[in-house]
Amino acid sequence: MRTRLAIRLHAILERYFPERRLFLRSDTDTRFIRLKPETQFIAFTGSALVIAWSIIATAILLMDSIGAGNFREQARRDQQTYMARLNSLSQERDARANDALAAQARFNSALEQISVMQSELLGSEIRRRELETGMEVVQATLRDVMSDKKVVESEFATLQAALDNGGTLPGQSGADSETVDLLANALERTAQERDRVVADAQQALIAADAMATELRSMEEKNDAIFRQLEEAMTISVTPLDKMFKAAGMNPDNILDKVRAGYSGQGGPLMPLSFSTKGGELTEDSKRANRILNQMDRLNLYRIAAAKAPFAAPLKDSYRFTSGFGYRWGRLHAGADFAGPHGTPIYSTADGVVVHAGWQSGYGKLVKIQHEFGIETRYAHMSKIRVQKGQRVSRGDRIGDMGNTGRSTGTHLHYEVRVGGKAVNPMIYLKAAKDVF
Structure with missing residues (x-):
């Protein structure tokens, strides 16, 4: 049964790939290489696969190149929209700050x-x-x-x-x-x-x-x-x-x-x-x-x-870049505010400095213990202007904005913790926007 099938397959292949001999001649001798139909079929199939793979790969590369251009353009448009939105939010935040100052004056x-x-x-x-x-x-x-x-x-x-x-x-x-x-x-x-x-x-x-x-x-x-x-x-x-x-x-x-x-x-x-x-x-x-x-x-x-931390940690212009919540399955325990390198950072309430130095991930970090079991944290500073054990008041300058620790750009990472548990800092800032 196997012999018949092999003979039939050989006959079919010989119809399209007849047996060939490749002669190799030298000055003293002549030799030949016998190319069976099966060998020719394998060589043809391999060559066809290589050519097909090359065509497909070239097409994919061309499509990726074309798509990358579109993606870059879309990303550029998204970045422009994002920046416009950030500028709008910055202007709104400045207006809120002016309203807060006027409300405090009143x-x-x-x-x-x-x-x-x-x-x-x-x-x-x-x-x-x-x-x-x-x-x-x-x-x-x-x-x-x-x-x-x-x-x-x-x-x-x-x-x-x-x-x-x-x-x-x-x-x-x-x-x-x-x-x-x-x-x-x-x-x-x-x-x-x-x-x-x-x-x-x-x-x-x-x-x-x-x-x-x-x-x-x-x-x-x-x-x-x-x-x-x-x-x-x-x-x-x-x-x-x-x-x-x-x-x-x-x-x-x-x-x-x-x-x-x-x-x-x-x-x-x-x-x-x-x-x-x-x-x-x-x-x-x-x-x-x-x-x-x-x-x-x-x-x-x-x-x-x-x-209580009802005041804002920044008084100069800034961009709100990241909020409190889970990101990629991990809790982002504070709020991020981006601004120029060296932007002054202020204490948001009266309290005592319990940490002023380097901490892994946070970089240069200041922790302030307040009343009612509240603690605030100010991370990624470029310079710390207070010492451990120092008593500070709301509005006192405690450091400068930087990019130390695990950070992708100059910004302030601001946390509020109650009883050791992180809470959303924006709760306090939003609660105080119509009072201070």
Whole structure:
């Protein structure tokens, strides 16, 4: 069976590839090489495969060359679009920064106005208390004058009745002229005293009316000041409440921690207490205390905001190049900001430097420990300007932007960690964009 198949295959190949002999002749000898159909078929097939491979490879190279040109053009267009988008984002970020500066200026101006209005309110409240005390004194004097008036009128009526009954006082002789003169003088003095008492009473009534009018005016002014303070407190405190909540921080817990650890000037405000009798406070005093509580909350917010990383690490122009999240299966634990080499880098909150040196991957790295279990990291610096153990404030320059460590270009890698766990830094920056 195999022999028949081989004979048939040989016959088919011999039809297309007849047997050939290749003669090799020299000066002394002649030899030949016998080329069987099978050998010729193998050689032909191999040559055909080599030629086909060469054609296909050349076509692939041509297609790659043409496609590479298209890809380069597309990449160039994508790069132009990306750069335009980055420029647009940079301009928007600059506008946001200007808005934040303007908002901070308005915030500081509002605090100054609130301080002035608080002083006016306290002065007005003291003046009102003085007026109320003056009113009580005038009313007591008026009551004494009216009582004296009744006594004088009673004595006058007695003396007048004595004269009408024959010109003698009770128990005195009618012929006693000296007594009559004394009675006349006494009547005259009594009449003058009565007139003086009446005049004093009228003056007291007029003064009481004037004080009542001034008191009403003062109450209206106090009410206007109270309303302005309440509106100012609402405008100032509400955005701060929203900022801390947007950052995932419980405002009440944060303020309790600040209040418990407070040891500076301008701390929690004391409530008003004008009563010296131990009685219940007036509505105005309660209203003032509510405002003071809000001002205390605002002051504590100011302290807490300086201790949490709500500020931006860069003040100069920069490009946001990479965000927080997973890339190629690995967590990118911060945000990247690109800018010129040497761009100043600033602390985003008050804290203590716990690391200032080289760390693998991060390059030149600064770590700052803040309140509330928060830590910030600033990596790939070209120069470090702080030392370990140094206390820094929000806005202090801590280093310069660089390209040290595992980095593909000049940029700042900025991290925020809470309780040792990395969180998105943009949460804090976005939360504070409408406040600072």
